[in-house]
Amino acid sequence: MVELKENRELGPELRSCVVSAIEELMAENETVVALEADLGAASGWNRLASADPQRFINVGIAEANMIGVAAGLNLAGYTPFVHTFGPFATRRVFDQLFLSGGYSKNTINIYGSDPGFTVGHNGGTHTTWEDVALLRMIPEAVVCDAADAVQMKWIIKEFSKHKGIHYVRGNRKSVQNIYVEGTDFQLGKGxxxxxxxxxxxxxxxxxxxxxxxxxxxxxxxxxxxxxxxxxxxxxxxxxxxxxxxxxxxxxxxxxxxxxxxxxxxxxxxxxxxxxxxxxxxxxxxxxxxxxxxxxxxxxxxxxxxxxxxxxxxxxxxx
Known part of the structure:
Protein backbone atom coordinates (compact mmCIF):
# COMPACT_ATOMS: atom_id res chain seq x y z
CA MET A 1 0.00 0.00 0.00
CA VAL A 2 1.08 3.59 -0.57
CA GLU A 3 1.82 5.94 2.35
CA LEU A 4 -1.07 8.23 3.30
CA LYS A 5 -1.31 11.48 5.23
CA GLU A 6 -2.05 10.84 8.90
CA ASN A 7 -4.48 13.76 9.03
CA ARG A 8 -6.65 14.53 6.01
CA GLU A 9 -6.72 18.29 6.49
CA LEU A 10 -7.34 20.59 3.52
CA GLY A 11 -4.36 20.82 1.21
CA PRO A 12 -3.40 23.54 -1.28
CA GLU A 13 -5.86 24.51 -4.00
CA LEU A 14 -5.76 22.13 -6.93
CA ARG A 15 -5.73 25.01 -9.43
CA SER A 16 -2.53 26.29 -7.82
CA CYS A 17 -0.97 22.84 -8.14
CA VAL A 18 -1.89 22.73 -11.82
CA VAL A 19 -0.37 26.16 -12.44
CA SER A 20 2.80 25.29 -10.51
CA ALA A 21 3.23 22.09 -12.48
CA ILE A 22 2.80 23.86 -15.83
CA GLU A 23 5.19 26.65 -14.77
CA GLU A 24 7.81 24.02 -14.02
CA LEU A 25 7.15 22.29 -17.33
CA MET A 26 7.46 25.61 -19.20
CA ALA A 27 10.82 26.21 -17.55
CA GLU A 28 12.01 22.74 -18.56
CA ASN A 29 10.50 22.53 -22.06
CA GLU A 30 10.08 25.46 -24.43
CA THR A 31 7.39 23.63 -26.42
CA VAL A 32 4.87 23.69 -23.52
CA VAL A 33 2.06 26.21 -24.09
CA ALA A 34 -1.06 27.06 -22.08
CA LEU A 35 -4.50 28.01 -23.36
CA GLU A 36 -7.43 29.44 -21.39
CA ALA A 37 -11.04 30.23 -22.23
CA ASP A 38 -11.35 33.54 -20.35
CA LEU A 39 -11.04 31.98 -16.89
CA GLY A 40 -7.44 33.03 -16.23
CA ALA A 41 -8.27 34.87 -13.01
CA ALA A 42 -10.54 32.12 -11.67
CA SER A 43 -8.09 29.35 -12.55
CA GLY A 44 -4.89 31.19 -11.66
CA TRP A 45 -3.59 30.65 -15.20
CA ASN A 46 -2.88 34.39 -15.51
CA ARG A 47 0.30 33.47 -13.64
CA LEU A 48 1.37 31.56 -16.72
CA ALA A 49 0.98 34.71 -18.81
CA SER A 50 3.38 36.44 -16.44
CA ALA A 51 5.82 33.54 -16.63
CA ASP A 52 5.97 33.63 -20.44
CA PRO A 53 3.42 35.79 -22.31
CA GLN A 54 4.52 34.25 -25.63
CA ARG A 55 3.33 30.82 -24.49
CA PHE A 56 -0.03 31.75 -22.96
CA ILE A 57 -3.14 32.27 -25.09
CA ASN A 58 -6.50 33.44 -23.81
CA VAL A 59 -8.89 32.47 -26.60
CA GLY A 60 -11.88 34.07 -24.88
CA ILE A 61 -15.18 32.34 -24.34
CA ALA A 62 -14.62 30.12 -27.36
CA GLU A 63 -13.86 26.65 -26.05
CA ALA A 64 -14.28 24.77 -29.33
CA ASN A 65 -11.87 27.19 -30.98
CA MET A 66 -9.45 26.62 -28.07
CA ILE A 67 -9.32 22.90 -28.84
CA GLY A 68 -8.77 23.63 -32.53
CA VAL A 69 -5.94 26.04 -31.71
CA ALA A 70 -4.41 23.48 -29.35
CA ALA A 71 -4.51 20.85 -32.09
CA GLY A 72 -2.87 23.26 -34.53
CA LEU A 73 -0.15 24.12 -32.02
CA ASN A 74 0.58 20.44 -31.52
CA LEU A 75 0.89 20.00 -35.30
CA ALA A 76 3.46 22.81 -35.16
CA GLY A 77 5.47 20.97 -32.53
CA TYR A 78 4.07 22.41 -29.30
CA THR A 79 2.70 20.59 -26.23
CA PRO A 80 -0.59 22.31 -25.31
CA PHE A 81 -2.31 22.37 -21.92
CA VAL A 82 -5.87 23.74 -21.87
CA HIS A 83 -8.32 24.58 -19.10
CA THR A 84 -11.94 25.46 -18.65
CA PHE A 85 -14.87 24.18 -16.58
CA GLY A 86 -15.45 20.43 -16.97
CA PRO A 87 -18.59 20.62 -19.17
CA PHE A 88 -16.99 23.15 -21.50
CA ALA A 89 -13.78 21.09 -21.73
CA THR A 90 -15.70 17.96 -22.75
CA ARG A 91 -19.40 18.20 -23.62
CA ARG A 92 -19.23 21.52 -25.47
CA VAL A 93 -16.10 20.62 -27.45
CA PHE A 94 -16.55 16.89 -27.94
CA ASP A 95 -16.52 17.00 -31.74
CA GLN A 96 -13.28 19.00 -31.78
CA LEU A 97 -11.68 16.67 -29.23
CA PHE A 98 -12.75 13.61 -31.15
CA LEU A 99 -11.73 14.78 -34.63
CA SER A 100 -9.05 17.47 -34.26
CA GLY A 101 -7.62 15.67 -31.25
CA GLY A 102 -8.07 11.91 -31.18
CA TYR A 103 -8.84 11.11 -34.83
CA SER A 104 -6.01 13.38 -36.04
CA LYS A 105 -3.53 11.88 -33.57
CA ASN A 106 -2.82 15.21 -31.87
CA THR A 107 -1.77 15.69 -28.27
CA ILE A 108 -3.99 17.86 -26.07
CA ASN A 109 -3.71 17.91 -22.27
CA ILE A 110 -6.95 19.02 -20.62
CA TYR A 111 -7.80 20.14 -17.09
CA GLY A 112 -11.59 20.17 -16.62
CA SER A 113 -12.29 21.97 -13.37
CA ASP A 114 -15.09 21.82 -10.79
CA PRO A 115 -16.75 18.54 -11.81
CA GLY A 116 -20.02 17.35 -10.32
CA PHE A 117 -21.11 18.91 -7.04
CA THR A 118 -17.93 21.00 -6.76
CA VAL A 119 -19.33 23.46 -9.33
CA GLY A 120 -21.32 25.17 -6.56
CA HIS A 121 -23.18 28.37 -7.41
CA ASN A 122 -22.34 28.20 -11.11
CA GLY A 123 -25.30 25.84 -11.34
CA GLY A 124 -26.75 23.29 -13.71
CA THR A 125 -25.35 24.73 -16.95
CA HIS A 126 -21.83 24.40 -15.55
CA THR A 127 -22.34 20.98 -13.95
CA THR A 128 -20.79 17.91 -15.53
CA TRP A 129 -21.87 14.43 -14.52
CA GLU A 130 -20.90 13.07 -17.94
CA ASP A 131 -17.34 14.22 -18.73
CA VAL A 132 -15.70 10.88 -17.92
CA ALA A 133 -18.28 9.01 -20.01
CA LEU A 134 -17.63 11.26 -23.01
CA LEU A 135 -13.84 11.09 -22.86
CA ARG A 136 -13.89 7.31 -22.40
CA MET A 137 -15.43 7.16 -25.88
CA ILE A 138 -12.35 8.68 -27.56
CA PRO A 139 -10.03 5.85 -28.62
CA GLU A 140 -6.79 5.69 -26.61
CA ALA A 141 -7.67 8.75 -24.51
CA VAL A 142 -6.41 8.84 -20.92
CA VAL A 143 -8.99 9.88 -18.31
CA CYS A 144 -8.05 10.73 -14.71
CA ASP A 145 -9.83 12.02 -11.60
CA ALA A 146 -7.43 13.61 -9.11
CA ALA A 147 -7.90 12.72 -5.44
CA ASP A 148 -5.75 15.50 -3.98
CA ALA A 149 -3.12 18.16 -4.72
CA VAL A 150 -0.17 15.74 -4.66
CA GLN A 151 -1.82 13.49 -7.21
CA MET A 152 -3.02 16.38 -9.38
CA LYS A 153 0.47 17.85 -9.76
CA TRP A 154 1.88 14.42 -10.61
CA ILE A 155 -0.81 13.86 -13.25
CA ILE A 156 -0.15 17.17 -15.00
CA LYS A 157 3.57 16.48 -15.18
CA GLU A 158 3.01 12.91 -16.33
CA PHE A 159 0.69 14.03 -19.13
CA SER A 160 3.56 16.04 -20.63
CA LYS A 161 5.50 12.81 -21.24
CA HIS A 162 2.90 11.14 -23.46
CA LYS A 163 1.18 11.72 -26.78
CA GLY A 164 -2.58 11.72 -27.20
CA ILE A 165 -5.71 13.07 -25.54
CA HIS A 166 -5.27 13.37 -21.77
CA TYR A 167 -8.04 14.56 -19.44
CA VAL A 168 -7.95 15.21 -15.71
CA ARG A 169 -10.92 16.46 -13.70
CA GLY A 170 -10.64 18.09 -10.30
CA ASN A 171 -11.84 20.83 -8.00
CA ARG A 172 -10.29 24.27 -8.41
CA LYS A 173 -10.23 24.79 -4.66
CA SER A 174 -8.73 22.87 -1.75
CA VAL A 175 -9.58 19.24 -1.09
CA GLN A 176 -8.51 16.96 1.73
CA ASN A 177 -4.98 15.57 1.62
CA ILE A 178 -4.67 11.86 0.90
CA TYR A 179 -1.06 11.31 -0.14
CA VAL A 180 2.26 12.43 1.30
CA GLU A 181 4.49 14.70 -0.79
CA GLY A 182 6.63 12.83 -3.26
CA THR A 183 4.23 9.91 -3.75
CA ASP A 184 4.79 8.29 -7.13
CA PHE A 185 1.89 7.02 -9.21
CA GLN A 186 1.48 5.14 -12.47
CA LEU A 187 -1.08 5.89 -15.15
CA GLY A 188 -3.46 2.97 -15.52
CA LYS A 189 -2.68 1.58 -12.06
CA GLY A 190 -4.94 1.89 -9.01
Whole structure:
Protein backbone atom coordinates (compact mmCIF):
# COMPACT_ATOMS: atom_id res chain seq x y z
CA MET A 1 0.00 0.00 0.00
CA VAL A 2 1.08 3.59 -0.57
CA GLU A 3 1.82 5.94 2.35
CA LEU A 4 -1.07 8.23 3.30
CA LYS A 5 -1.31 11.48 5.23
CA GLU A 6 -2.05 10.84 8.90
CA ASN A 7 -4.48 13.76 9.03
CA ARG A 8 -6.65 14.53 6.01
CA GLU A 9 -6.72 18.29 6.49
CA LEU A 10 -7.34 20.59 3.52
CA GLY A 11 -4.36 20.82 1.21
CA PRO A 12 -3.40 23.54 -1.28
CA GLU A 13 -5.86 24.51 -4.00
CA LEU A 14 -5.76 22.13 -6.93
CA ARG A 15 -5.73 25.01 -9.43
CA SER A 16 -2.53 26.29 -7.82
CA CYS A 17 -0.97 22.84 -8.14
CA VAL A 18 -1.89 22.73 -11.82
CA VAL A 19 -0.37 26.16 -12.44
CA SER A 20 2.80 25.29 -10.51
CA ALA A 21 3.23 22.09 -12.48
CA ILE A 22 2.80 23.86 -15.83
CA GLU A 23 5.19 26.65 -14.77
CA GLU A 24 7.81 24.02 -14.02
CA LEU A 25 7.15 22.29 -17.33
CA MET A 26 7.46 25.61 -19.20
CA ALA A 27 10.82 26.21 -17.55
CA GLU A 28 12.01 22.74 -18.56
CA ASN A 29 10.50 22.53 -22.06
CA GLU A 30 10.08 25.46 -24.43
CA THR A 31 7.39 23.63 -26.42
CA VAL A 32 4.87 23.69 -23.52
CA VAL A 33 2.06 26.21 -24.09
CA ALA A 34 -1.06 27.06 -22.08
CA LEU A 35 -4.50 28.01 -23.36
CA GLU A 36 -7.43 29.44 -21.39
CA ALA A 37 -11.04 30.23 -22.23
CA ASP A 38 -11.35 33.54 -20.35
CA LEU A 39 -11.04 31.98 -16.89
CA GLY A 40 -7.44 33.03 -16.23
CA ALA A 41 -8.27 34.87 -13.01
CA ALA A 42 -10.54 32.12 -11.67
CA SER A 43 -8.09 29.35 -12.55
CA GLY A 44 -4.89 31.19 -11.66
CA TRP A 45 -3.59 30.65 -15.20
CA ASN A 46 -2.88 34.39 -15.51
CA ARG A 47 0.30 33.47 -13.64
CA LEU A 48 1.37 31.56 -16.72
CA ALA A 49 0.98 34.71 -18.81
CA SER A 50 3.38 36.44 -16.44
CA ALA A 51 5.82 33.54 -16.63
CA ASP A 52 5.97 33.63 -20.44
CA PRO A 53 3.42 35.79 -22.31
CA GLN A 54 4.52 34.25 -25.63
CA ARG A 55 3.33 30.82 -24.49
CA PHE A 56 -0.03 31.75 -22.96
CA ILE A 57 -3.14 32.27 -25.09
CA ASN A 58 -6.50 33.44 -23.81
CA VAL A 59 -8.89 32.47 -26.60
CA GLY A 60 -11.88 34.07 -24.88
CA ILE A 61 -15.18 32.34 -24.34
CA ALA A 62 -14.62 30.12 -27.36
CA GLU A 63 -13.86 26.65 -26.05
CA ALA A 64 -14.28 24.77 -29.33
CA ASN A 65 -11.87 27.19 -30.98
CA MET A 66 -9.45 26.62 -28.07
CA ILE A 67 -9.32 22.90 -28.84
CA GLY A 68 -8.77 23.63 -32.53
CA VAL A 69 -5.94 26.04 -31.71
CA ALA A 70 -4.41 23.48 -29.35
CA ALA A 71 -4.51 20.85 -32.09
CA GLY A 72 -2.87 23.26 -34.53
CA LEU A 73 -0.15 24.12 -32.02
CA ASN A 74 0.58 20.44 -31.52
CA LEU A 75 0.89 20.00 -35.30
CA ALA A 76 3.46 22.81 -35.16
CA GLY A 77 5.47 20.97 -32.53
CA TYR A 78 4.07 22.41 -29.30
CA THR A 79 2.70 20.59 -26.23
CA PRO A 80 -0.59 22.31 -25.31
CA PHE A 81 -2.31 22.37 -21.92
CA VAL A 82 -5.87 23.74 -21.87
CA HIS A 83 -8.32 24.58 -19.10
CA THR A 84 -11.94 25.46 -18.65
CA PHE A 85 -14.87 24.18 -16.58
CA GLY A 86 -15.45 20.43 -16.97
CA PRO A 87 -18.59 20.62 -19.17
CA PHE A 88 -16.99 23.15 -21.50
CA ALA A 89 -13.78 21.09 -21.73
CA THR A 90 -15.70 17.96 -22.75
CA ARG A 91 -19.40 18.20 -23.62
CA ARG A 92 -19.23 21.52 -25.47
CA VAL A 93 -16.10 20.62 -27.45
CA PHE A 94 -16.55 16.89 -27.94
CA ASP A 95 -16.52 17.00 -31.74
CA GLN A 96 -13.28 19.00 -31.78
CA LEU A 97 -11.68 16.67 -29.23
CA PHE A 98 -12.75 13.61 -31.15
CA LEU A 99 -11.73 14.78 -34.63
CA SER A 100 -9.05 17.47 -34.26
CA GLY A 101 -7.62 15.67 -31.25
CA GLY A 102 -8.07 11.91 -31.18
CA TYR A 103 -8.84 11.11 -34.83
CA SER A 104 -6.01 13.38 -36.04
CA LYS A 105 -3.53 11.88 -33.57
CA ASN A 106 -2.82 15.21 -31.87
CA THR A 107 -1.77 15.69 -28.27
CA ILE A 108 -3.99 17.86 -26.07
CA ASN A 109 -3.71 17.91 -22.27
CA ILE A 110 -6.95 19.02 -20.62
CA TYR A 111 -7.80 20.14 -17.09
CA GLY A 112 -11.59 20.17 -16.62
CA SER A 113 -12.29 21.97 -13.37
CA ASP A 114 -15.09 21.82 -10.79
CA PRO A 115 -16.75 18.54 -11.81
CA GLY A 116 -20.02 17.35 -10.32
CA PHE A 117 -21.11 18.91 -7.04
CA THR A 118 -17.93 21.00 -6.76
CA VAL A 119 -19.33 23.46 -9.33
CA GLY A 120 -21.32 25.17 -6.56
CA HIS A 121 -23.18 28.37 -7.41
CA ASN A 122 -22.34 28.20 -11.11
CA GLY A 123 -25.30 25.84 -11.34
CA GLY A 124 -26.75 23.29 -13.71
CA THR A 125 -25.35 24.73 -16.95
CA HIS A 126 -21.83 24.40 -15.55
CA THR A 127 -22.34 20.98 -13.95
CA THR A 128 -20.79 17.91 -15.53
CA TRP A 129 -21.87 14.43 -14.52
CA GLU A 130 -20.90 13.07 -17.94
CA ASP A 131 -17.34 14.22 -18.73
CA VAL A 132 -15.70 10.88 -17.92
CA ALA A 133 -18.28 9.01 -20.01
CA LEU A 134 -17.63 11.26 -23.01
CA LEU A 135 -13.84 11.09 -22.86
CA ARG A 136 -13.89 7.31 -22.40
CA MET A 137 -15.43 7.16 -25.88
CA ILE A 138 -12.35 8.68 -27.56
CA PRO A 139 -10.03 5.85 -28.62
CA GLU A 140 -6.79 5.69 -26.61
CA ALA A 141 -7.67 8.75 -24.51
CA VAL A 142 -6.41 8.84 -20.92
CA VAL A 143 -8.99 9.88 -18.31
CA CYS A 144 -8.05 10.73 -14.71
CA ASP A 145 -9.83 12.02 -11.60
CA ALA A 146 -7.43 13.61 -9.11
CA ALA A 147 -7.90 12.72 -5.44
CA ASP A 148 -5.75 15.50 -3.98
CA ALA A 149 -3.12 18.16 -4.72
CA VAL A 150 -0.17 15.74 -4.66
CA GLN A 151 -1.82 13.49 -7.21
CA MET A 152 -3.02 16.38 -9.38
CA LYS A 153 0.47 17.85 -9.76
CA TRP A 154 1.88 14.42 -10.61
CA ILE A 155 -0.81 13.86 -13.25
CA ILE A 156 -0.15 17.17 -15.00
CA LYS A 157 3.57 16.48 -15.18
CA GLU A 158 3.01 12.91 -16.33
CA PHE A 159 0.69 14.03 -19.13
CA SER A 160 3.56 16.04 -20.63
CA LYS A 161 5.50 12.81 -21.24
CA HIS A 162 2.90 11.14 -23.46
CA LYS A 163 1.18 11.72 -26.78
CA GLY A 164 -2.58 11.72 -27.20
CA ILE A 165 -5.71 13.07 -25.54
CA HIS A 166 -5.27 13.37 -21.77
CA TYR A 167 -8.04 14.56 -19.44
CA VAL A 168 -7.95 15.21 -15.71
CA ARG A 169 -10.92 16.46 -13.70
CA GLY A 170 -10.64 18.09 -10.30
CA ASN A 171 -11.84 20.83 -8.00
CA ARG A 172 -10.29 24.27 -8.41
CA LYS A 173 -10.23 24.79 -4.66
CA SER A 174 -8.73 22.87 -1.75
CA VAL A 175 -9.58 19.24 -1.09
CA GLN A 176 -8.51 16.96 1.73
CA ASN A 177 -4.98 15.57 1.62
CA ILE A 178 -4.67 11.86 0.90
CA TYR A 179 -1.06 11.31 -0.14
CA VAL A 180 2.26 12.43 1.30
CA GLU A 181 4.49 14.70 -0.79
CA GLY A 182 6.63 12.83 -3.26
CA THR A 183 4.23 9.91 -3.75
CA ASP A 184 4.79 8.29 -7.13
CA PHE A 185 1.89 7.02 -9.21
CA GLN A 186 1.48 5.14 -12.47
CA LEU A 187 -1.08 5.89 -15.15
CA GLY A 188 -3.46 2.97 -15.52
CA LYS A 189 -2.68 1.58 -12.06
CA GLY A 190 -4.94 1.89 -9.01
CA UNK A 191 -3.64 2.29 -5.46
CA UNK A 192 -4.78 0.18 -2.50
CA UNK A 193 -5.30 2.62 0.39
CA UNK A 194 -6.93 0.36 2.99
CA UNK A 195 -7.22 -3.39 3.41
CA UNK A 196 -10.33 -5.43 4.21
CA UNK A 197 -11.89 -8.79 3.46
CA UNK A 198 -15.62 -8.03 3.20
CA UNK A 199 -16.21 -5.20 0.71
CA UNK A 200 -14.10 -3.81 -2.11
CA UNK A 201 -14.62 -0.04 -2.42
CA UNK A 202 -13.33 1.51 -5.64
CA UNK A 203 -13.39 5.32 -5.65
CA UNK A 204 -11.93 8.16 -7.68
CA UNK A 205 -11.30 11.86 -7.28
CA UNK A 206 -12.46 13.95 -4.35
CA UNK A 207 -14.62 11.10 -3.04
CA UNK A 208 -11.58 8.95 -2.24
CA UNK A 209 -11.49 10.81 1.07
CA UNK A 210 -15.13 9.87 1.74
CA UNK A 211 -14.36 6.26 0.82
CA UNK A 212 -11.63 6.13 3.47
CA UNK A 213 -14.01 7.61 6.05
CA UNK A 214 -16.70 5.05 5.13
CA UNK A 215 -14.17 2.23 5.47
CA UNK A 216 -13.18 3.44 8.92
CA UNK A 217 -16.78 3.83 10.09
CA UNK A 218 -17.88 0.44 8.76
CA UNK A 219 -14.95 -1.24 10.50
CA UNK A 220 -16.55 -0.19 13.81
CA UNK A 221 -19.52 -2.36 12.81
CA UNK A 222 -17.34 -5.31 11.91
CA UNK A 223 -17.51 -4.68 8.16
CA UNK A 224 -13.99 -4.67 6.75
CA UNK A 225 -13.53 -2.65 3.57
CA UNK A 226 -10.66 -2.52 1.16
CA UNK A 227 -10.33 0.87 -0.57
CA UNK A 228 -8.81 1.41 -4.00
CA UNK A 229 -8.10 4.84 -5.47
CA UNK A 230 -8.77 4.25 -9.17
CA UNK A 231 -7.51 7.66 -10.24
CA UNK A 232 -7.02 6.49 -13.84
CA UNK A 233 -10.48 5.56 -15.09
CA UNK A 234 -9.15 4.93 -18.60
CA UNK A 235 -7.12 2.82 -19.05
CA UNK A 236 -8.65 0.97 -16.09
CA UNK A 237 -6.56 -1.29 -13.87
CA UNK A 238 -8.49 -4.43 -14.72
CA UNK A 239 -5.92 -6.77 -13.18
CA UNK A 240 -6.08 -5.03 -9.80
CA UNK A 241 -9.88 -5.39 -9.75
CA UNK A 242 -9.63 -9.07 -10.69
CA UNK A 243 -7.03 -9.70 -7.99
CA UNK A 244 -8.71 -7.78 -5.17
CA UNK A 245 -12.32 -8.86 -5.76
CA UNK A 246 -11.49 -12.43 -4.74
CA UNK A 247 -13.32 -13.40 -1.57
CA UNK A 248 -15.27 -10.14 -1.33
CA UNK A 249 -19.00 -10.12 -0.63
CA UNK A 250 -19.66 -6.94 -2.60
CA UNK A 251 -18.03 -4.31 -4.79
CA UNK A 252 -18.93 -0.64 -4.28
CA UNK A 253 -17.96 2.15 -6.68
CA UNK A 254 -18.05 5.78 -5.55
CA UNK A 255 -17.83 8.70 -7.97
CA UNK A 256 -18.74 12.39 -8.31
CA UNK A 257 -20.20 11.54 -11.72
CA UNK A 258 -23.11 9.77 -13.33
CA UNK A 259 -23.19 6.03 -12.66
CA UNK A 260 -23.76 5.73 -16.42
CA UNK A 261 -20.52 5.68 -18.35
CA UNK A 262 -18.19 6.54 -15.50
CA UNK A 263 -16.17 4.56 -12.96
CA UNK A 264 -19.12 2.38 -11.97
CA UNK A 265 -19.79 1.40 -15.57
CA UNK A 266 -16.10 0.70 -16.19
CA UNK A 267 -15.91 -1.60 -13.16
CA UNK A 268 -19.19 -3.31 -14.12
CA UNK A 269 -17.71 -4.11 -17.52
CA UNK A 270 -14.74 -5.85 -15.90
CA UNK A 271 -16.91 -7.86 -13.52
CA UNK A 272 -19.18 -9.00 -16.35
CA UNK A 273 -16.48 -9.72 -18.91
CA UNK A 274 -14.32 -11.65 -16.46
CA UNK A 275 -17.30 -13.62 -15.06
CA UNK A 276 -16.71 -12.32 -11.53
CA UNK A 277 -19.98 -13.14 -9.79
CA UNK A 278 -19.89 -10.44 -7.10
CA UNK A 279 -22.78 -8.01 -6.41
CA UNK A 280 -22.02 -4.42 -7.46
CA UNK A 281 -23.34 -1.22 -5.87
CA UNK A 282 -22.70 1.89 -7.95
CA UNK A 283 -22.85 5.12 -5.93
CA UNK A 284 -22.98 8.32 -7.95
CA UNK A 285 -25.61 10.38 -9.73
CA UNK A 286 -28.44 8.67 -11.61
CA UNK A 287 -30.66 10.43 -14.18
CA UNK A 288 -30.23 13.93 -12.72
CA UNK A 289 -29.12 17.36 -13.90
CA UNK A 290 -27.11 19.88 -11.89
CA UNK A 291 -28.49 22.78 -9.87
CA UNK A 292 -27.40 25.85 -7.90
CA UNK A 293 -26.09 25.54 -4.36
CA UNK A 294 -22.97 25.41 -2.26
CA UNK A 295 -20.74 22.39 -2.92
CA UNK A 296 -21.57 21.09 0.57
CA UNK A 297 -25.31 21.38 -0.07
CA UNK A 298 -25.04 19.75 -3.50
CA UNK A 299 -22.93 16.89 -2.17
CA UNK A 300 -25.71 16.10 0.30
CA UNK A 301 -28.52 16.57 -2.23
CA UNK A 302 -26.92 14.03 -4.54
CA UNK A 303 -26.26 11.55 -1.72
CA UNK A 304 -22.47 11.69 -1.83
CA UNK A 305 -21.50 12.47 1.76
CA UNK A 306 -19.62 9.85 3.76
CA UNK A 307 -22.64 9.27 6.02
CA UNK A 308 -25.00 8.78 3.08
CA UNK A 309 -22.57 6.47 1.31
CA UNK A 310 -22.10 4.42 4.49
CA UNK A 311 -25.85 4.00 4.87
CA UNK A 312 -26.24 2.91 1.25
CA UNK A 313 -23.55 0.28 1.69
CA UNK A 314 -25.16 -1.03 4.88
CA UNK A 315 -28.56 -1.18 3.19
CA UNK A 316 -27.11 -3.08 0.25
CA UNK A 317 -25.66 -5.67 2.65
CA UNK A 318 -29.16 -6.55 3.85
Missing amino acids: NVLAEGEDILIIAAGQLVSEALTVSKELSKQGIRCEVIDMFTIKPLDRQLIMDEVRGKKRVVTIENHSITGGLGSAVAEVLAEENLAVPLLRIGVDEQFGQVGTPEYLQEVYGLTAEQIKNKVIESMK
